[in-house]
Amino acid sequence: xIRILKRWLPLALLAALLTGCGYNDFQRLDEASxxxxxxxxxxxxxxxDLVPNIVASVKGEANFEQETLTKVIEARAKxxxxxxxxxxxxxxxxxxxxxxxxxxxxxALSRLMxxxxxxxxxxxxxAFRDLRVTLEGTENRxxxxxNRYIQTVQEYNVLARSFPTNLTAMAFGxxxxxxxxxxxxxxxxxxxxxxxxxx
Amino acid sequence: MAFQRMWRALGxxxxxxxxxAAFMAAAWAQQAVPALAGRVIDQTATxxxxxxxxxxxxxxxxxxxxxxQIVVLMVPTTAPEDIAAYANRVANTWKIGxxxxxxxxLVIVAKDDRRMRIEVAKTLEGAVPDLAAARIxxxxxxxxxxxxxxxxxxxxxxxxxxxxxxxxxxxxxASASYEQRSLMDVDWxxxxxxxxxxxxxxxxxxxxxxxxxxxxxxxxxxxxLLAFAFTSSLVVSGIAGLLALGYTLLAKPxxxxxxxxxxxxxxxxxxxxxxxxxxxxxxxxxxxxxGGFSSGGGGDFGGxxxxxxx
Numbered sequence: 001x002i003r004i005l006k007r008w009l010p011l012a013l014l015a016a017l018l019t020g021c022g023y024n025d026f027q028r029l030d031e032a033s034x035x036x037x038x039x040x041x042x043x044x045x046x047x048x049d050l051v052p053n054i055v056a057s058v059k060g061e062a063n064f065e066q067e068t069l070t071k072v073i074e075a076r077a078k079x080x081x082x083x084x085x086x087x088x089x090x091x092x093x094x095x096x097x098x099x100x101x102x103x104x105x106x107x108a109l110s111r112l113m114x115x116x117x118x119x120x121x122x123x124x125x126x127a128f129r130d131l132r133v134t135l136e137g138t139e140n141r142x143x144x145x146x147n148r149y150i151q152t153v154q155e156y157n158v159l160a161r162s163f164p165t166n167l168t169a170m171a172f173g174x175x176x177x178x179x180x181x182x183x184x185x186x187x188x189x190x191x192x193x194x195x196x197x198x199x
Numbered sequence: 200m201a202f203q204r205m206w207r208a209l210g211x212x213x214x215x216x217x218x219x220a221a222f223m224a225a226a227w228a229q230q231a232v233p234a235l236a237g238r239v240i241d242q243t244a245t246x247x248x249x250x251x252x253x254x255x256x257x258x259x260x261x262x263x264x265x266x267x268q269i270v271v272l273m274v275p276t277t278a279p280e281d282i283a284a285y286a287n288r289v290a291n292t293w294k295i296g297x298x299x300x301x302x303x304x305l306v307i308v309a310k311d312d313r314r315m316r317i318e319v320a321k322t323l324e325g326a327v328p329d330l331a332a333a334r335i336x337x338x339x340x341x342x343x344x345x346x347x348x349x350x351x352x353x354x355x356x357x358x359x360x361x362x363x364x365x366x367x368x369x370x371x372x373a374s375a376s377y378e379q380r381s382l383m384d385v386d387w388x389x390x391x392x393x394x395x396x397x398x399x400x401x402x403x404x405x406x407x408x409x410x411x412x413x414x415x416x417x418x419x420x421x422x423x424l425l426a427f428a429f430t431s432s433l434v435v436s437g438i439a440g441l442l443a444l445g446y447t448l449l450a451k452p453x454x455x456x457x458x459x460x461x462x463x464x465x466x467x468x469x470x471x472x473x474x475x476x477x478x479x480x481x482x483x484x485x486x487x488x489x490g491g492f493s494s495g496g497g498g499d500f501g502g503x504x505x506x507x508x509x
Contacts, residue, residue, distance in 0.1 A: 039501075130330055130333075133329050133333040134329055136506070137503060137504070137505060141503065144501050
């Protein structure tokens with residue numbers, strides 16, 4: 001009996017060690033977060049491709065607010081000019097920059113859509129209404145893709161920081177990955193004030 | 200004394216946990232995802248029993264014919280979430296759509312919010328693009344809902360969705376032979392690993408127990424029998440049996456004593472039974488073709504579809 005134990009215990013220990021160190025989990029989650037990130041980029045690209053169409057259809061409207069339009073164009077140029085490489089994921093600074101640029105484009109686009117409400121002719125235009133639906137769908141997809149990225153990164157980071165897998169992370173140099181946040185955290189955590197009084 | 204202290208500490212911990220749970224519930228008072236009780240779930244008691252049955256029958260017939268799962272959900276409100284976020288959460292929890300295909304559609308109506316949404320799984324984003332979903336909402340649902348005709352609007356929307364998905368080339372509805380084929384696909388890798396280790400451990404033990412001739416024969420027979428039970432293929436099981444026989448014949452007898460052999464055998468049989476139970480309880484969806492309805496578990500919803508209001 002003891003001899004069997006002597007024979008199999010080291011093997012069992014080795015197996016437990018190999019599965020317990022989480023090396024494979026790191027590989028799996030790293031790959032999962034990369035593909036989730038690709039999906040985020042994919043959807044952002046879809047939005048960037050949509051912007052010229054929206055701008056073109058809005059330009060058809062005479063005397064459309066020029067300022068709003070140029071802001072969208074500039075934000076898109078800025079967002080697409082940022083080079084995104086796989087290293088962006090491991091570089092919090094580049095990640096923040098990218099996120100900020102996309103956030104600006106989000107803001108400019110939603111402002112454009114609000115302004116467009118004031119132009120009845122634009123609202124009656126079927127092509128513009130279709131673009132509006134497409135943009136809305138794209139924004140939804142971006143939200144879902146970001147959510148999934150957030151979840152995989154969370155899993156990865158928990159693995160990278162909890163014992164004993166953090167030892168593996170240290171040994172191989174796996175740092176926690178950056179995650180999405182919002183630019184205006186203070187602003188959105190305050191309840192909005194609604195004021196109907198005319199000034 | 201020490202016990203008392205421990206109990207007190209435990210009680211305090213429990214209180215903290217309960218308080219934080221209550222706080223979380225207050226902070227994140229999201230609507231719960233309802234149980235997937237059928238193809239038509241009406242929490243607002245708007246549809247009459249007859250309407251519900253008619254709609255259910257239409258969707259069930261379509262699922263039988265094409266395989267696609269369409270579910271209609273009516274809730275009072277989705278607050279505090281947007282209907283798009285809520286619909287995505289519900290759809291991804293239910294995962295409606297066949298397991299290997301992922302073709303599901305969720306039609307959701309928030310009656311008090313006066314908003315509706317058609318949430319489309321990724322597989323069907325080609326058949327029902329966002330624009331098509333928006334048209335269905337604008338042309339079928341919106342006018343009917345404005346007149347208070349929810350059943351009519353949902354029926355018309357279901358007809359439109361069915362017509363669109365019918366035009367898409369989706370895999371055929373699963374038949375018995377299809378299931379058997381995928382059973383083999385699933386089990387291949389596990390089976391090889393399992394037999395490999397089974398023979399590696401069980402072979403020497405059998406040889407020790409039953410002798411140099413009878414042991415290998417038993418190992419070969421057992422290996423072949425098990426392989427046949429899993430794959431139901433004579434060729435595969437024959438090869439597995441021969442391999443087991445060859446290995447056990449050539450392998451050195453196990454180097455532990457007779458007493459050890461007995462307990463070793465116990466270990467071996469434990470290995471067999473756990474192996475077979477793990478492969479028989481493979482990830483099979485409870486995907487009944489008959490009476491009851493359950494999600495295929497394959498739908499992946501990436502935010503496709505459209506929302507509208509009335």
